Amino acid sequence: MSILVVVETQDNEYKKSAYDAVAYAADLAKKLSKSVTTFVLGEVANPETIGNYGSEKVFIAENWDEKKDIVLTITQMISEEKIETVVFAKSPVSETLAARISVKTQSYLATNICSIPELSGSIIKIKKSIYTGKGFIVEELHSGLNILVIKKNILQAQLSDKLAQKQVIKLAEGKTSKLVSKGITKATGDILLTDAQIVVSGGRGMKGPENWALIEDLAKTLGAATGCSKPVSDMDWRPHHEHVGQTGVKVAPTLYIAAGISGAIQHLAGVNSSKFILVINKDPEAPFFKAADYGVVGDLFEVLPKLNALLKSA
Amino acid sequence: MKILVCITHVPDTTSKITFIENNSKFNSAGVQFIIGPYDEYALSKAIDIRDKQGVGEITVLNVGTSETENTLRKALAIGADKAVRVDSEPISSIFTATQISNFVKNNSFDLVLMGRESIDFNGGIVHTLVAEMLDWECVNPIMKLDIVGDKLLMTKEVDGGKEEIEANLPLVLGCQEPIAEWKIPSMKGIMSSRTKPLVVIDPIPVSIGSKVLAFEVPQPKSGCKMIDPSNLEQLVELLKNEAKVLN
Numbered sequence: 001m002s003i004l005v006v007v008e009t010q011d012n013e014y015k016k017s018a019y020d021a022v023a024y025a026a027d028l029a030k031k032l033s034k035s036v037t038t039f040v041l042g043e044v045a046n047p048e049t050i051g052n053y054g055s056e057k058v059f060i061a062e063n064w065d066e067k068k069d070i071v072l073t074i075t076q077m078i079s080e081e082k083i084e085t086v087v088f089a090k091s092p093v094s095e096t097l098a099a100r101i102s103v104k105t106q107s108y109l110a111t112n113i114c115s116i117p118e119l120s121g122s123i124i125k126i127k128k129s130i131y132t133g134k135g136f137i138v139e140e141l142h143s144g145l146n147i148l149v150i151k152k153n154i155l156q157a158q159l160s161d162k163l164a165q166k167q168v169i170k171l172a173e174g175k176t177s178k179l180v181s182k183g184i185t186k187a188t189g190d191i192l193l194t195d196a197q198i199v200v201s202g203g204r205g206m207k208g209p210e211n212w213a214l215i216e217d218l219a220k221t222l223g224a225a226t227g228c229s230k231p232v233s234d235m236d237w238r239p240h241h242e243h244v245g246q247t248g249v250k251v252a253p254t255l256y257i258a259a260g261i262s263g264a265i266q267h268l269a270g271v272n273s274s275k276f277i278l279v280i281n282k283d284p285e286a287p288f289f290k291a292a293d294y295g296v297v298g299d300l301f302e303v304l305p306k307l308n309a310l311l312k313s314a
Numbered sequence: 315m316k317i318l319v320c321i322t323h324v325p326d327t328t329s330k331i332t333f334i335e336n337n338s339k340f341n342s343a344g345v346q347f348i349i350g351p352y353d354e355y356a357l358s359k360a361i362d363i364r365d366k367q368g369v370g371e372i373t374v375l376n377v378g379t380s381e382t383e384n385t386l387r388k389a390l391a392i393g394a395d396k397a398v399r400v401d402s403e404p405i406s407s408i409f410t411a412t413q414i415s416n417f418v419k420n421n422s423f424d425l426v427l428m429g430r431e432s433i434d435f436n437g438g439i440v441h442t443l444v445a446e447m448l449d450w451e452c453v454n455p456i457m458k459l460d461i462v463g464d465k466l467l468m469t470k471e472v473d474g475g476k477e478e479i480e481a482n483l484p485l486v487l488g489c490q491e492p493i494a495e496w497k498i499p500s501m502k503g504i505m506s507s508r509t510k511p512l513v514v515i516d517p518i519p520v521s522i523g524s525k526v527l528a529f530e531v532p533q534p535k536s537g538c539k540m541i542d543p544s545n546l547e548q549l550v551e552l553l554k555n556e557a558k559v560l561n
Binding site for chain 1: 330352407433434439446452454455467474475480490492522524526531538541542543546547549556
């Protein structure tokens with residue numbers, strides 16, 4: 001009996017979130033004295049390296065094809081391997097799979113898990129983020145099969161030099177989607193907001209789209225993604241997909257930098273999973289300072305270039 | 315076209331979230347409840363489709379107790395034709411999806427629309443669950459929807475970009491901005507919302523695989539370190555050695 005982790009890939013490597021999910025499963029497996037098996041949605045150059053994060057086995061499809069019946073493949077894996085827990089890392093693709101598998105297997109499904117698993121006896125206790133990060137709910141799992149979708153940055157992986165045992169499997173033939181894709185357009189900007197370790201966001205205090213070079217230059221220096229507040233995307237200063245907040249993108253970087261954003265409760269809801277928050281605002285009464293770790297009261301048109309120059313030489 | 319729009323009854327986005335009775339219950343005192351913002355985009359789009367085609371009917375559904383009826387009446391005022399309330403707390407995503415899919419099975423619909431997620435429990439999976447239970451396709455989250463003949467053309471948000479998708483009915487769609495402009499209820503809409511049908515139905519039983527132990531609120535930040543703008547070197551030092559984000 002083991003815990004199954006289903007992970008995504010990007011450019012022939014594991015996605016960073018794959019390591020988060022395997023580390024979460026390894027922590028749970030240790031507490032339950034079980035083992036971890038990983039199934040890879042795609043192709044990776046060195047699948048065995050997932051063993052470093054605590055997975056004993058890794059299943060790789062012999063000819064990866066996302067048009068095959070992935071739901072059926074995983075459902076069969078769950079019954080053959082006597083899986084009681086399946087772990088996914090939050091993403092549109094993983095949440096869709098998790099939901100579909102939970103219907104097929106009549107299992108319990110929990111999304112937005114935001115803390116390491118705990119046990120009471122042999123019963124798993126989880127914590128989920130609700131009200132867009134403004135609250136949490138703690139639940140006990142009582143289903144024979146539980147499907148867990150976790151948010152990122154929950155725990156630090158315990159790394160080892162162990163390698164996972166690789167097993168090549170065949171994808172199941174079954175139902176194929178009737179949806180027809182007419183092509184994908186990638187947004188500009190290299191770093192995804194949801195994946196970024198650092199995010200630099202601007203608000204109305206930026207005064208206009210023509211001043212965004214200040215945000216972009218700082219982001220470039222830090223290898224950060226760029227975001228904005230809702231008024232900024234509503235005024236079309238920046239594209240909608242950069243809108244960070246309760247009804248926009250929710251981010252969880254190590255550092256969130258907010259320049260000229262007052263910190264309305266709806267904006268805070270989108271950034272409250274950040275580890276550290278730096279607020280730059282000329283108004284010392286801006287509510288954002290109450291939610292921040294570092295604050296600079298000053299004119300962002302002076303602070304941003306100065307900070308950028310210092311960081312460049314740091 | 316017969317469209318079902320599923321709406322949530324959720325605290326306004328500006329609400330402060332607290333819990334009472336030893337952290338076992340949401341504190342609704344002083345909280346204003348609204349139609350979920352993403353669900354309101356779904357409702358607005360349904361109205362656009364019906365009004366453009368000149369035929370069709372919009373049913374709006376909520377899984378909730380009697381206090382959600384004001385929210386359903388608001389949806390009727392905005393322009394839905396009739397309302398259904400499944401009389402139960404929306405206990406879990408699977409519970410809610412089972413109620414919706416059961417209603418769709420017993421009544422024929424061409425299209426089921428809802429928001430990409432609720433803003434209370436943020437599950438973001440009810441649309442996908444409903445589609446799987448009905449053996450329909452689901453597309454989520456969509457930002458644009460056009461109907462050309464019998465084809466639906468959609469723009470879906472994907473990691474770092476957009477995807478154009480084409481599909482036939484029936485479908486379940488999760489909506490987000492800017493799919494349609496929110497509608498302001500007219501005086502006529504408000505008047506007629508009182509007489510439009512609002513039917514209450516019993517939920518069907520669903521086994522729940524979990525038990526809620528408690529609610530919690532986030533720990534407040536320990537305090538903001540203020541840095542003088544003339545001493546940004548100190549900030550760089552903190553980012554480097556405390557936040558450890560520079561390497």
